[in-house]
Amino acid sequence: MNNRMDNTMDNDTIANTTLDNDTTNGPLVSAVVLSYNRRNDLRETIEMLASQGYARVEILVVDNASTDGTREMLLDMAEKLSPRLRLFFMDGNLGVDAYNVGFFNAKGQYVLILDDDSFPAFDAIEKMVEKFRENPTLGIAAFDVRDYSAYAKVAGPAVDSSANVSAANISADNVPASLVSAPRQEVNQLTYAMSFNGAGAGVRKSLMDKIGGYPGEFFLYVNEVDLSFRVWDAGFSVEFFRDLVAYHKSSPVNRLSFRAPFYYTRNTFLLIWKHYPADLMWRATVKLVYLVLYHTMEQHTPVYLKALMCAVAKMGVALKKRKPVKRDIALNLRVPFTYPFTMYR
Amino acid sequence: MTNILIIRSCSFQHLDRVIERLKGDFPEAKFAVLTHVHGKEMAATYTNVSRVIVYPYVKSFSFTRLPQELRYADFDVVIVPVSNVSGAGFLNVFLFSLRIRSIKRYIINIRLELKPFSATKATGMVAADLVYKIVAVALTPIMSGVVLLTWIGYKLTSMSIDKVAGRLAGKITGKFTGRKR
Incomplete structure (x- = not known):
């Protein structure tokens, strides 16, 4: 990757020292956001991240050469959110390969992958850290990605935090029996693994350092499944947790998309x-x-x-x-x- | 009270919007969601969904795979959400929905437009489907052959490049170590 990476944080060293030395509230989490021409959505994503219940979050935004004033908006926000916000500007649109710049520069033990139009629920990052600490073979914690319109409408944060589904061995035992109907024996025989939604997922950074990030050659889409294959193959798991909620805005829907x-x-x-x-x-x-x-x-x-x-x-x-x-x-x-x-x- | 079955044939993000829309159209309805096993936890989070039915197969919804539980169930409305405008690519779900006993069937598209769907409409789609299948089956071996030949070509090329590179590397190494090949 020979694109110019322009880290705008002059006091990066100070920032990292401050964040890394503070271990009283748990490990550092690096939220990596890929941005391309969604200035207003991105602003909201950053604001939501900055107001998270979990304090030890650094925010890395990698901008794929947006042309809608995103860069100026980001520089403005960086002044206010220093030292938590770190910016990387690409020379062109690299697609998902630009995420790897964020992954590479992340200093946290866990990376939270987000789109520029998605953000985690208030308590999601803290819960995500717990999941990783509880299970040393958890490679990726997949979020329940909900529509933005459902923000505060679905029961995400209120759900029992112990309720998770192992993607490797799904069973019907985590949902109230009164609500779900299917012969349990029949359902329990279904064992298959899942990928995750890139609009909200936590990744163990040490694992990503070993197996690599997103496949740059894909440019867009299916990159999550590619990473999932490598995670499973490395002996780690991808698990879905319904109490880790992220909200994602819907894409434009009224035109043909090639x-x-x-x-x-x-x-x-x-x-x-x-x-x-x-x-x-x-x-x-x-x-x-x-x-x-x-x-x-x-x-x-x-x-x-x-x-x-x-x-x-x-x-x-x-x-x-x-x-x-x-x-x-x-x-x-x-x-x-x-x-x-x-x-x- | 209207009994509505929603077949979860789209992402939950879209389903969030679909359920909001349906609540407006059918305010008194009782909703059930049919989903593959990996979606049951998420489907259970909807406060206005009173029943989650697990589709007990790994594969897609199919006319030939009707869960035992739905064989004798009756619904007033069956909803098929689609993640595009026309419903193209969802024929298997439409046909599957015809196996479920229901008075009405609707498609709800990405624009949240509710369109009725009937067995008559499905007949035309099945006829076209048959033609496409025959042509696709006939052409698949040819196209797959092209892919296979390209694969072999790449393999041979990379092998010969490796060979040449290996020889070159050997020569260079030999030069530096004084060995002659």
Whole structure:
């Protein structure tokens, strides 16, 4: 990554000393936010982070060369929020690769990944730290990401904090029996692993230092599943906690979007080529090719074919990075193969 | 009281909005949510959802996989939320919804527009689906073959590059250590 990183905090050293030496209130958490042309949403995200119940949070904002005045807004906020806010400005839009700049510079024991239009509930960071401390093999704590409109409407913070779902071994035991109906024996037989939502997730920093951050070659989307594969393969878990709540704003919905179906489709190919053992990889490739052809006709769009061609063109990158995960991980981690084909029109 | 079943075929973020909208349209309704097992905890957090039904399969909703529990259940309305405008890509969920006994069926899209859905409409979609499937099945081996050949090409290229690089490295090493190859 040869982009200029402009850390605006002149007193960074002082800031880090202050934050690192204070161990009375628990370990430092680094909230890493990727920003691109959402000035007002980003301001709200930073304000929400700054007002968190958990005090030992540093906020790292990596801006992907926004052109809507985000930079000026950030510099202004940095003056007020020094030393907690640290800024990194990219020369161009690097997509999710820019997150890695934040991950690399994070000084906390745990990294909280957020979008520029998402923020955690007031008590979420403190609870997240507890989860990591309780379980040394927890790699990623996945948040319950809710719609912004549901902020203060859903029962997130009021939920019993002991209620969590192990993504590795989901059972029906954590929800009141009176509410959930399904033959328990039948449900308990379902064991599969999940990925996480990048609009709210905590990651153990030492693990990320070992296995790397987001795959820069993906640019957008499916990066969470890629990281999840590596987390599981390293012997750590990705677990969902319903009492860790984050709120996320909805994207514009009234126009055709080529971006999401394109990147989701292309990156799903790259994902399986990178991580699946050979036989599963070819089986999944044939399945995906079929889905591409089917949905090209169904939705009368060339976007999926373009994504397939682009994936083939980037095959060399996938091959270079190819490191098949253990077979049981490939079989258990749920990859939503049909999801890319549900967002075009 | 109207009995409504919502099939959780979208993200919870979208479902938050859908339920808010439905509360306005059906103020007296009793809501149930059908979700895969990983979504049951989240579905249970809705204060106005009185029942969460777990879909006891790992795979997607399918016409051929109706949970035992829904075989004899009756609903007034079944709702299929879709994460786009037209509902494209959700045929499996629409067909699945037809297996559930209900008086009415609606799709609710990303714009929160509620559109009725009927078996007649599904028939047309199934006919088109059959044609697309036949063509896709016919073309899949060709396209997969192209992908496979490209993969082999990359493999061979990288192997030969590695070989050349290895030889070069050997020569260079030999030069520095005085060994001749």
